[in-house]
Amino acid sequence: MKTGKAHILAAAAAIGLAALGFGAPASADMNPALAALGPPPIPTDNVQTPEKVELGKMLFFDTRIGGDASVSCADCHAQKQGWGFADPISRGYPGVIHWRNSQTVINSAYLGKLFWTGSAKSLENQAPAAALGAVSGNGERDMVEARLAFIPEYVKRFKDVFGDDWPKVNNVWRAMAAFERTLIHNNTPFDQYMRGDKSALSEQQVRGLELFQGKASCIECHNGPLLTDERYYNLGVPRAEDWLDSGLAQITFRYEQLAKGTTEKMYRKIKDDAGLYYRTKQKSDMGKFRTAPLRYTAYTAPFMHNGSFFDFDEIVDFYNEGGGENDFTDGSWAANKTKLLKPLGLSDEEKEDLVAFLESLSGEEIRIPTPKLPPYAPLASAKNAN
Numbered sequence: 001m002k003t004g005k006a007h008i009l010a011a012a013a014a015i016g017l018a019a020l021g022f023g024a025p026a027s028a029d030m031n032p033a034l035a036a037l038g039p040p041p042i043p044t045d046n047v048q049t050p051e052k053v054e055l056g057k058m059l060f061f062d063t064r065i066g067g068d069a070s071v072s073c074a075d076c077h078a079q080k081q082g083w084g085f086a087d088p089i090s091r092g093y094p095g096v097i098h099w100r101n102s103q104t105v106i107n108s109a110y111l112g113k114l115f116w117t118g119s120a121k122s123l124e125n126q127a128p129a130a131a132l133g134a135v136s137g138n139g140e141r142d143m144v145e146a147r148l149a150f151i152p153e154y155v156k157r158f159k160d161v162f163g164d165d166w167p168k169v170n171n172v173w174r175a176m177a178a179f180e181r182t183l184i185h186n187n188t189p190f191d192q193y194m195r196g197d198k199s200a201l202s203e204q205q206v207r208g209l210e211l212f213q214g215k216a217s218c219i220e221c222h223n224g225p226l227l228t229d230e231r232y233y234n235l236g237v238p239r240a241e242d243w244l245d246s247g248l249a250q251i252t253f254r255y256e257q258l259a260k261g262t263t264e265k266m267y268r269k270i271k272d273d274a275g276l277y278y279r280t281k282q283k284s285d286m287g288k289f290r291t292a293p294l295r296y297t298a299y300t301a302p303f304m305h306n307g308s309f310f311d312f313d314e315i316v317d318f319y320n321e322g323g324g325e326n327d328f329t330d331g332s333w334a335a336n337k338t339k340l341l342k343p344l345g346l347s348d349e350e351k352e353d354l355v356a357f358l359e360s361l362s363g364e365e366i367r368i369p370t371p372k373l374p375p376y377a378p379l380a381s382a383k384n385a386n
């Protein structure tokens with residue numbers, strides 16, 4: 001299956017690069033301008049059809065994709081929890097908890113780097129990582145195919161959508177990706193304002209927008225229509241409260257150190273998530289995470305990779321103090337906190353303005369009817385066999 005970034009960029013070119021923020025930087029300091037969000041890029045090798053989207057929606061809500069048939073994508077990306085999960089650290093596969101905060105799937109269609117450290121490059125590649133990962137879905141490809149083959153409604157739908165004789169697991173990921181490309185949020189008050197409706201933001205929000213791009217310098221990293229540069233930084237995000245007391249959290253955290261191949265010293269001592277380091281094994285990448293997109297965040301607290309902040313006030317205070325400190329900023333591993341964060345000196349009124357602006361990035365909540373899922377049935381051929 002070829003679903004590389006090249007395809008996504010090709011699709012992006014077709015709909016106009018500027019709408020996605022890959023266009024020419026607008027300001028002198030080279031940050032891509034904030035802008036209204038256009039339609040999402042669609043890869044040429046996984047085009048959208050209503051039937052594919054409907055199938056993907058069913059699969060997204062179907063627990064039979066997970067190992068013990070009890071966890072679906074929608075359990076950790078719950079629409080009532082901002083299409084994420086409302087605990088600081090996400091629930092996990094039964095028996096474990098996850099090790100990171102669950103991200104919203106709203107607008108994930110626009111991202112070229114998925115997950116907190118960008119370890120998947122397309123939704124088609126992201127879905128199997130989620131469905132098969134040990135602490136998330138813990139599924140198994142052959143078992144998924146066997147289960148789907150015993151659900152006549154799915155057999156028919158995979159045949160109609162993909163021409164499969166039997167449902168193929170790779171087409172599960174393609175259908176899910178197509179569904180996720182409909183979970184789009186691009187008509188917020190902020191979008192309306194950027195499209196020319198100057199009444200869409202309050203005066204306070206407009207002041208917040210100016211601070212965002214000026215004195216508070218959020219624009220250094222949260223830029224373009226998605227409000228992310230999709231680069232990685234160590235902000236010194238503090239350890240999540242309660243983390244040290246949670247045995248289950250410690251187990252998953254240690255397990256991930258082994259699974260990601262860290263050193264024995266790290267395995268024994270590490271207390272903060274080393275982020276991008278697990279992918280690159282460069283000390284300078286310790287504690288770095290992808291700049292979070294800021295749309296829909298009114299519904300997705302708690303925030304940051306470990307859910308250490310619960311509301312916008314806490315976030316703005318954190319940045320106003322110039323960020324924080326973690327194990328990778330005090331010199332014990334590598335002193336690599338970003339130089340872009342400095343105390344901002346915002347007044348209380350300015351902090352409120354900034355929070356009001358952040359609220360303008362969310363708009364109406366996205367809620368859809370939960371699909372009805374088809375039952376298992378014995379194969380006709382199996383029933384007649386003797």
Ligand code: HEC
Nearest residue numbers: 073076090091092093101102103108114115116130131136
């Ligand atoms: C047990 C909980 C759990 C399950 C089940 C789960 N996810 Fe996730 N999902 C998470 C967590 C936690 C993250 C962030 C993990 C990380 O970055 O390491 C995440 C991240 C994502 C992202 C990345 C969003 C972004 O901003 O980069 C997408 C997309 C996503 N999940 C889709 C899915 C799909 C599709 C399924 C079903 C196949 C699924 N997830 C199943 C917990 C879960």
Ligand code: HEC
Nearest residue numbers: 216218220221233237289290291292303304305319338340
């Ligand atoms: C140096 C780059 C940088 C700057 C400057 C910056 N951010 Fe961030 N922001 C990030 C990164 C990286 C994350 C994710 C960090 C993590 O999870 O460890 C993030 C996360 C966030 C989140 C949490 C979103 C979520 O879904 O969890 C919010 C809200 C936020 N930033 C708002 C702001 C505001 C407001 C400003 C300006 C006061 C700002 N940021 C300045 C890089 C930056």
